[in-house]
Amino acid sequence: MRTAFIIRRVLALIPTLLLIYSLTFFLMHSTPGGPWDSSEKPIPADVQERLKAAYGLDKPLWQQYTDFLSKAVRGDLGPSYVQRSRSVSDIIGETFPVSLQLAAAAMLIATLIGIPLGILSAVRHNGPLDYLATFISIGGISTPPYVVTSLLVLLLASKLHWVPTSGWDGIWSSKAIIPAVSLALYPMAVLARYTRSSLLDVLRTDYMRTARSKGLGEQAVLVGHALRNAMLPVITIAGIVIADIATGSFFVETIYQVPGVGRYFVQSISGRDYPVIIGTVLLLGLAVSVSNLVVDLVYPLLDPRIGSGR
Amino acid sequence: MLAEPAALEAAPVTRHLPSALVARTAPAGLWSQAFRRLLRARLAVASGIALVLLILLAIFAPFVTPYDYTAQDYGALTQPPSQTHWLGTDDLGRDILSRLIVGARISLAVGLVVQAVILLIGVPAGLIAAHFGGKIDTVIMRTVDALYSIPSLLFVIVIMTFLRATLATAHSGFTQALAALDTQSGGLIGIFIGLGLINWMPAARLVRGQAASLKEKEFVEAARGVGATDGRIMAQHLLPNVVPIIVVTATIGIPQAIIYEAGISFLGLGARPPMPSWGLMIAEAIPNLRSYPYMLVSPAIALSLTVLAFNISRRRSPRCPRSLDGTVVHGRQAGCAVNTRRSGG
Numbered sequence: 001m002r003t004a005f006i007i008r009r010v011l012a013l014i015p016t017l018l019l020i021y022s023l024t025f026f027l028m029h030s031t032p033g034g035p036w037d038s039s040e041k042p043i044p045a046d047v048q049e050r051l052k053a054a055y056g057l058d059k060p061l062w063q064q065y066t067d068f069l070s071k072a073v074r075g076d077l078g079p080s081y082v083q084r085s086r087s088v089s090d091i092i093g094e095t096f097p098v099s100l101q102l103a104a105a106a107m108l109i110a111t112l113i114g115i116p117l118g119i120l121s122a123v124r125h126n127g128p129l130d131y132l133a134t135f136i137s138i139g140g141i142s143t144p145p146y147v148v149t150s151l152l153v154l155l156l157a158s159k160l161h162w163v164p165t166s167g168w169d170g171i172w173s174s175k176a177i178i179p180a181v182s183l184a185l186y187p188m189a190v191l192a193r194y195t196r197s198s199l200l201d202v203l204r205t206d207y208m209r210t211a212r213s214k215g216l217g218e219q220a221v222l223v224g225h226a227l228r229n230a231m232l233p234v235i236t237i238a239g240i241v242i243a244d245i246a247t248g249s250f251f252v253e254t255i256y257q258v259p260g261v262g263r264y265f266v267q268s269i270s271g272r273d274y275p276v277i278i279g280t281v282l283l284l285g286l287a288v289s290v291s292n293l294v295v296d297l298v299y300p301l302l303d304p305r306i307g308s309g310r
Numbered sequence: 311m312l313a314e315p316a317a318l319e320a321a322p323v324t325r326h327l328p329s330a331l332v333a334r335t336a337p338a339g340l341w342s343q344a345f346r347r348l349l350r351a352r353l354a355v356a357s358g359i360a361l362v363l364l365i366l367l368a369i370f371a372p373f374v375t376p377y378d379y380t381a382q383d384y385g386a387l388t389q390p391p392s393q394t395h396w397l398g399t400d401d402l403g404r405d406i407l408s409r410l411i412v413g414a415r416i417s418l419a420v421g422l423v424v425q426a427v428i429l430l431i432g433v434p435a436g437l438i439a440a441h442f443g444g445k446i447d448t449v450i451m452r453t454v455d456a457l458y459s460i461p462s463l464l465f466v467i468v469i470m471t472f473l474r475a476t477l478a479t480a481h482s483g484f485t486q487a488l489a490a491l492d493t494q495s496g497g498l499i500g501i502f503i504g505l506g507l508i509n510w511m512p513a514a515r516l517v518r519g520q521a522a523s524l525k526e527k528e529f530v531e532a533a534r535g536v537g538a539t540d541g542r543i544m545a546q547h548l549l550p551n552v553v554p555i556i557v558v559t560a561t562i563g564i565p566q567a568i569i570y571e572a573g574i575s576f577l578g579l580g581a582r583p584p585m586p587s588w589g590l591m592i593a594e595a596i597p598n599l600r601s602y603p604y605m606l607v608s609p610a611i612a613l614s615l616t617v618l619a620f621n622i623s624r625r626r627s628p629r630c631p632r633s634l635d636g637t638v639v640h641g642r643q644a645g646c647a648v649n650t651r652r653s654g655g
Contacts, residue, residue, distance in 0.1 A: 019456045023465075027472040142617035144569050146576050146589075147610045150596055154603050165600070247463035251576065255596060266577060269471050277471075281464055289459050 099260035118195025140189025427506025436517025
């Protein structure tokens with residue numbers, strides 16, 4: 001019974017991804033201006049014709065649609081139009097792990113700081129710490145990632161020279177600090193707010209009073225009962241958080257020159273590198289959908305009140 | 311006598327907590343409560359005033375700017391803040407303060423117009439889905455769900471690329487007119503359309519949820535009994551009742567639109583130079599970060615403070631009424647933020 005539900009949900013991903021693909025494909029191919037318009041020397045018409053034939057761009061649109069799709073499903077996204085000697089899958093294979101590491105680091109920072117912050121705010125409700133934390137959260141939510149990154153670069157790198165101003169040396173180097181922190185700020189703020197309000201709600205309930213009147217020590221009450229229940233809604237926003245990190249990476253990677261998927265995507269926009277654009281959109285769409293799916297599947301496991309009757 | 315209930319209300323939670331945790335939170339006396347309330351009110355008032363000032367600034371921008379925001383003074387390139395140029399000049403000799411003020415205009419215009427577009431698409435969609443139900447409802451909501459699962463910024467970028475290129479090579483009369491309008495507005499029309507197209511889904515969902523719960527009420531049945539047409543029911547009966555939800559969505563959507571616009575302008579897909587969108591100013595400032603850091607600071611702070619002011623002064627979406635066992639009572643129908651799990655940050 002549960003497996004049927006799981007299978008149904010996984011299959012539901014397919015129309016969504018198809019929709020994403022179709023929209024992106026249509027938009028990209030309707031966009032006037034081909035991939036070779038941005039080269040420095042104007043390319044003579046017959047050479048353009050041959051280039052188009054070589055890349056399969058002269059076939060009717062619907063055929064390009066299905067061709068690309070059938071190849072993409074097998075993991076072959078074709079050659080990049082800009083870096084012509086490399087295939088898109090290769091480039092993505094190189095850049096995706098970088099972004100993944102950065103995202104993981106950001107997620108870690110956001111969780112390790114955001115959730116305890118939220119818990120402390122709730123526990124010392126309306127105290128000065130609460131106000132400070134709330135202010136930080138609202139500030140974090142209001143500041144877009146490129147602002148954070150630029151300000152951090154300005155402050156920490158240019159003025160104080162604590163960290164380098166750009167580049168990437170792997171996740172353990174000091175070059176990863178600014179990108180990871182800037183990427184983590186918004187999710188951290190969101191997590192702090194959600195944890196706080198969720199915990200506040202839980203602390204007021206009847207079953208908390210039961211737990212205390214049972215004679216449980218306060219720590220046990222907090223950890224064993226309150227937190228476990230408060231964390232549930234927080235998990236539901238995990239999907240949003242992941243999407244935010246994904247989109248935030250465009251800006252952060254571009255500013256800090258991190259060779260990740262985000263920067264690659266931004267570059268491919270101006271270069272009209274269709275396969276890259278479509279490939280990245282599909283990849284990110286898939287990642288976000290899958291993480292939402294995982295959240296959907298895990299949540300009922302943690303909260304038995306949510307029956308399997310979906 | 312007034313002190314008692316107030317004191318209880320202020321510390322319902324801390325009463326039960328271990329001494330170690332409570333130690334710092336002294337029993338909430340009357341003075342500290344009053345102080346806290348004053349602080350909170352003052353903060354909201356302060357941000358409200360800031361917003362009003364911003365709006366005034368935006369409206370009267372041409373009269374307030376010390377210099378023309380496009381005037382390039384080649385004798386005063388990249389000047390740090392000084393007596394003549396309070397915030398300095400950029401790399402083309404333009405006064406940053408003036409550009410900042412005009413940027414306020416752009417940001418607010420974008421926030422409002424995009425929200426209007428969103429409502430124009432989303433509200434009817436939600437109303438129609440709720441009112442007719444059945445197949446139409448399923449179709450509309452499935453589309454909404456599918457579009458919802460795409461991270462919005464990603465899609466904004468894709469659509470803006472498409473729009474920009476199409477407008478640049480306009481052929482037919484309509485697109486040419488649109489393109490002319492777009493160039494005149496410095497790329498703003500494109501932004502309005504693009505952002506509006508991406509973000510109407512949450513509004514549609516909320517409206518549909520609210521309207522669907524209203525559908526069962528008696529006044530709708532009565533209206534139908536009197537012979538009201540579908541359109542009339544939707545416009546005159548359902549619509550006024552979904553207004554509160556619309557207002558809440560709008561107050562969240564405006565700062566969101568501002569951030570989006572700055573983001574796409576930053577990437578070069580939004581406002582076109584010389585339009586001084588704050589995002590564009592930030593983008594232009596980054597290559598000069600090391601030598602002329604002040605170019606970055608003003609627009610960055612302006613942007614953050616504006617969005618901050620919006621976020622502080624808007625009424626927080628009411629927490630969902632819960633019964634004491636923790637289950638949510640009215641859920642989405644109450645217009646509260648219960649299950650807002652969705653992608654698309």
